[in-house]
Amino acid sequence: MAKFEGKTIEQAKVNAATQLGCAVKELTFKLIQTPKKGWLGLFQRSAIIEVTKVTKPVIATQTAPVTENSVLRAESETMQPLTDKEREQLENERHYKANLAKMKAESLALVDYLIDVFKQLAVEVQPQITQQTVHGLKIDLTTAEPGKVVGYHGCRINAMEVVASAFLIYHGVKDPQVQLNVGDYRERRKRALTKLGQQSVTRVIASHQAVFLDPMPARERKFLHQLLEKEPLVKTYSHGREPYRSIVIAPK
Numbered sequence: 001m002a003k004f005e006g007k008t009i010e011q012a013k014v015n016a017a018t019q020l021g022c023a024v025k026e027l028t029f030k031l032i033q034t035p036k037k038g039w040l041g042l043f044q045r046s047a048i049i050e051v052t053k054v055t056k057p058v059i060a061t062q063t064a065p066v067t068e069n070s071v072l073r074a075e076s077e078t079m080q081p082l083t084d085k086e087r088e089q090l091e092n093e094r095h096y097k098a099n100l101a102k103m104k105a106e107s108l109a110l111v112d113y114l115i116d117v118f119k120q121l122a123v124e125v126q127p128q129i130t131q132q133t134v135h136g137l138k139i140d141l142t143t144a145e146p147g148k149v150v151g152y153h154g155c156r157i158n159a160m161e162v163v164a165s166a167f168l169i170y171h172g173v174k175d176p177q178v179q180l181n182v183g184d185y186r187e188r189r190k191r192a193l194t195k196l197g198q199q200s201v202t203r204v205i206a207s208h209q210a211v212f213l214d215p216m217p218a219r220e221r222k223f224l225h226q227l228l229e230k231e232p233l234v235k236t237y238s239h240g241r242e243p244y245r246s247i248v249i250a251p252k
Contacts (some may be wrong), residue, residue, distance in 0.1 A: 005046040008035055016051045029054045099134045099174060105170045107137055110178075114139070114160070115169055123148045135175050137168070141182045149182045154189065157182065158217050162243075179219070193220060197227050198247045204234050210250035215240065221247050 004019065006012030009031065017024045029049045036045035052138050057099070081088070111127045118125045123145055131138035141157075142147050150157045168176040200211045213224075223240055224247050228236050232252075239248045 002051050003048055004051055005033075005048045006035075007046060009047045009049065010222045012047045016049065020051070020053060022053065026054050028054055037063070094183070103132060103134060103137065103168075103173050103176070106168055106173050107132060109171065110137075110164055110167055111139070114141070114164065114180075117160070117163070118143075118149070121148070124180070125149060134184060135173075136177045136179075137164075138179045138181065139164075143182060146182045150185055154185070154216075157185070183251060187217065189220070190223065193223055194227060197224050197249075201228065201231055201234050204249050204251055208251050210248050212239070213247045213249070215244045217245045218242075218245075 002016070004012050004014050004016040013024050013027070013029060016027060016029075018054055020027070029051055031047070032050050033045065033048035035047035041069065070218075092130050107129055111129065114127050115125060118141075123143060126142040128140050128142065129137065130140050148156070151159075157180050161180050164178040165176050168178065196213070200213065203211050224235050225238075228234060228249065235252050236247055236249050238245055240246055
């Protein structure tokens, strides 16, 4: 049996449950020392309790959900242990469900956060989640002022994507990839990048000199790399450090 203390008996119970990782109702308590408030901060005395964790028998039923513990119980009852591959699949499924639940919860908090941030920039937006996976999140921003949301050459909306990803990381989401869109901006941007890439290839072939494009986000650089990788006379590579990393198109 372990001993725990707190300013009050209830606080001592909560401290015990927190440290033992269970609910208060799963513990039995024995009072060792009653609390005393003292006088002007002097002669105070904490409550001390002795705690025992109640062990409840686990009854397996056919309708119980399949969890790691239920599989281990079934394993011990049937004497047919899981293979390493089955254990790995079970663990991966458990992590996947936990990460997806985390993304769903924190993406809702992110929507409220984006509303507040844009309000500080004097822009009213209504975010709507259009796609959600364990690591990926797409949000459309409805607004009467799309130009203020996008910013000069997309600098504001790209910066907000970085902020949104940082928000999710801070709240425990692993490796999030956030894409913000307003209207058809991302589609128009892809068309503009395609045109820019084709014009740059023509310049490189004509001049036999490399072309350095303006800095752009990693997603746009990846799009251009994939777009131009089959061009027989040029090659592409990234240059510089974030957030000023850009693409170079050079002759082969």
